[in-house]
Amino acid sequence: MHAYRSHTCADLTKDQVGDTVRLAGWAHRIRDHGGVLFIDLRDHYGMTQVLCDPDSPVFSQVEKVRSEWCIRIDGTVKARADSLVNPKLPTGEIEVYIRDIEVLGEAQELPLIVFGDQEYPEETRLKYRYLDLRREAMQKSMTLRSDVVASIRRRMWDKGFREYQTPIITASSPEGARDFLVPSRLHPGKFYALPQAPQQFKQLIMVSGFDKYFQIAPCFRDEDPRADRSPTDFYQLDMEMSFVEQQDVFDTVAPVIAGVFEEFGGGKSVDAPETWPQIPYAEAALKYGTDKPDLRNPIEMQVVSEHFAGSGFAIFAKLLEQEGTEIRAIPAPGGGSRKFCDRMNAWAQKEGLPGMGYIFWRDQGEGMEAAGPLAKNIGPERTEAIRQQLGLGVGDAAFFLGGKPASFQRIAGKARDVLGHELKLIDPNRFAFAWIVDFPIYEKDEETGEVDFEHNPFSMPQGGMEALQGDPLKVLGFQYDLACNGYELVSGAIRNHKPEVMLKAFEIAGYGEEEVKNRFGALYNAFHYGAPPHGGCAAGIDRMVMLLAETANIREVIMFPMNQRAEDLMMNAPSDPSSDQLMELSLRVIPQD
Template sequence: MHAYRSKTCVELNKDHVGETVRLSGWVHRIRDHGGILFIDLRDHYGITQVLCDPDSPVFSEVEKVRSEWCIRIDGTVKARDPELVNPKLPTGEVEVFIRDMEVLGAADELPLIVFGDQEYPEETRLRYRYLDLRREAMQKNMTMRSDVVSSIRRRMWDKGFREFQTPIITASSPEGARDFLVPSRLHPGKFYALPQAPQQFKQLIMVSGFDKYFQIAPCFRDEDPRADRSPTDFYQLDMEMSFVEQQDVFDTISPVLAGIFEEFGGGRKVDAPSEWPQISYRDAALWYGSDKPDLRNPIKMQVVSEHFRGSGFAIFAKLLEQEGTEIRAIPAPTGGSRKFCDRMNAFAQKEGLPGMGYIFWREGADGMEAAGPLAKNIGPERTEAIRQQLGLGVGDAAFFLGGKPKTFETVAGKARNVIGEELGLTEKDRFAFAWIVDFPIYEKDEESGEIDFEHNPFSMPQGGMDALNGDPLEVKGFQYDLACNGYELVSGAIRNHKPEVMLKAFEIAGYGADEVKNRFGALFNAFHYGAPPHGGCAAGIDRIVMLLADQQNIREVIMFPMNQRAEDLMMNAPSEPASDQLMELSLRVIPQD
């Protein structure tokens, strides 16, 4: 017999009754029923109930074991009495009578209990992550993550892609966040960087003549943490293709992701890729207040400025006299009560706005009537025009925000989400995808008036060089994101592969040719040697698994995550280097005041 086990803790059933087996695992739970000890023995695969009474030669030893001790038992498989069968367990028809036992690893008093669903502070969970990971929910999350990655690989190979690995130690190349720098021992005073993404390398792979590349790539960014983002490192499905247009990328990656969500989504509805809308960046901002909209929520915001221009509501009327301002409405079907309207007004105030104007419609003495402060100020004709534009009726409401769109779009988007949730309009048990397209390449700083990049500087401008000779603020890029349920899952672009267009694009944003050649020399030089048209994208593995596992925090699907302060409490990182390490690297730490 094997030294540790002849079966796992999920394999036994009534066909094994009478057999002698060897199991190894952790003591999940202990129950003492009148001198008979019952132990739920757990391994990675499942749970088997084992038992021991005074007739067992190791009864006195079994009495000593405690939760999370790692043990090996030998015993005889017995059928459970029919009334004691546990249908919730694959092994619920049998139990194992212990004949011999060996303690493989005793456990001290536990800082957190593995059995059950107790909540513990995040600090405790991360400091003792190896115990936290023993919990059933975490085992499922990590198993799912592994299976998702495996499925992605198979699907990409089936589509003719090959997997290539790109360097982890490379040169600093800003991708929109701070680099993690690595000092060089052989070149004192110089630093490598951990890659924020394999962006330049995958483009160089296309220039090298490889037609389809992918990689499950680690990326490193020194970012502020959020619930849906790791503050140090993350993994992405990175892919690139040659001789493609934007739609080709969509047609390639969409069925891969749809298949993953169908396979691991637990029966939740997955919109077919042919139904994924393509929404312009500007329309997404207007309708949803976000470039990663949750389309499970049917609410679309609309511009209603004309109904308030010159109206009796002085705040909005005067606002509209300023250039670049507008009034937007958030329809709220079934939200037509003063209580709900007041609650949403309070929400806006918590978000830092003075509040949100509102109108709601109800049955009056003479039929439907509009209520609320706004309705009284602008009069029945304007109120009715708003109602008709928004398609609302009795029992519905609308909320209003005004100003320059960038000052209130984010809050409007949050309000839309809250309204959808509270009114039960947001569809559950569904994954709703949308491609966000036509991102503007440039933006103007309102204070300085200078033009800079608003989005990816490496995307090909729509219209090429001709577009760059016009108004920069009208230039759109072949850049795209894929949103799902309010999260950005994919970001990509058709790349700018022409050196003269690349120089012109950076020149508009104030970057001279010498700076471009210095910062992006490898790409710029490669583009002079027959670069093919190419494009691709990257899909966030962590966020995909977070959605599939129905988790709100990305740390629930990462094996060993950092905390909110980008600290590894378990490994005590970051830590102070030893003085001889600093000397070897020709470094000195300057104390902070």
């Protein structure tokens, strides 16, 4: 017999009754029923109930076993009485009578209990992650993650892609976040960087003639943490293709993403990829207040400025006299009560706003009436025009925000999400995807007036060189994101593969030719040697699994995550380097006051 086990803790059925077996695992739960000891023995695969009574030659040893001890037992498989069968377990029809035991690893008093669903502070869970990972929910999440990655790989190979690895130690490259720098011992005073993404390398692979590339790529960004973003490193499905246009990328990656969500989505509906809408960035910002809209929510915002211009509501009327301002309405079907509107107003104040204007419509017996402070100020004609534009009726409401869109757009989008959840308009059993397209390449700093890249600097501008001759703020890129249920899952672009267009694009953002050659020399030089048109994208593995696991915290689907301060409490990172290490790297740490 094997030194540790003949079966896993999920294998045994009534077919093995009478057999002598060997199992190994952890003592999940221990119960004493009148002198008979029952242990739920757990391994990665499942659970088997084992038992011992005073007639067993090892009863005194079994008595010493405590929760989470790692043990090996030999025993005889017995059928449970019909009344004691546990239908929730695959092994629920049997139990194993212990005849021999070996303690493989004792456990001290536990800082967190593996059995049950007790809540523990995240700091405790991360410090003792190896115990936290023993819990059933975490085992399922990590298995799900592994299965998702395997499925992605199979699907990409089936589409004719091959997996190639790109360097982990490279040069600094702007990808929208701070680099993690790595000092060079052999070149004192110089630094490598951990790649924020394999962006330049995958483009160079296309220039090298490989046509289709993918990789489950680690990416490193020194970012401020959020619930849906790791502050240090993450993994993405990275892919690139040659001789393609935007739609070719969509047609390639969408079935892969849809297939994964169908396979692991627990029966939730997934719209067919060919039906995923393609929404221009400007339209998404207007209707949803975000470039990653949750399309399960039917609420769409509209501009209603004309109904407030010159109206009796002085705040909005005066606001509209300023250039670049507008008033937007957020419809709230079913939200037509003063109590609900006041509650939303209180929410807005917690978000830092003075409040949100609102109108709600109610039945007064003789007809519909518009109520609320705004309705009184702007009068029945304007109120009725707003109602008709928004398509609302009795029992509905609308909320209003105004100013320059950039100043209130984010909070408007958040209000839309809150309304969708509060009014139960969102279908929890659906994955709703949408391509967001036509991103602006440039943005202007309101304070300095300088123009810089708003999105990926390597995107091909729509219209090529000709588009770069006009107003840079009107230049759109062949750049796209894929949103799902309010999260950005995929980001990509058709790349700028022409050196003269590349130089012009960077010149507009204030980068001179020498700086471009210095910072992006490999790409710039490669583009002079017959670069093919190419494009691709990257899909966030962690975020995909987070959605499939139905959690809003990305740390729940990462094996060993950092905490929100970018600290590894288990491995004590970051840590202080030794004097020898600093000397070897020609570095000196300057204490911070």
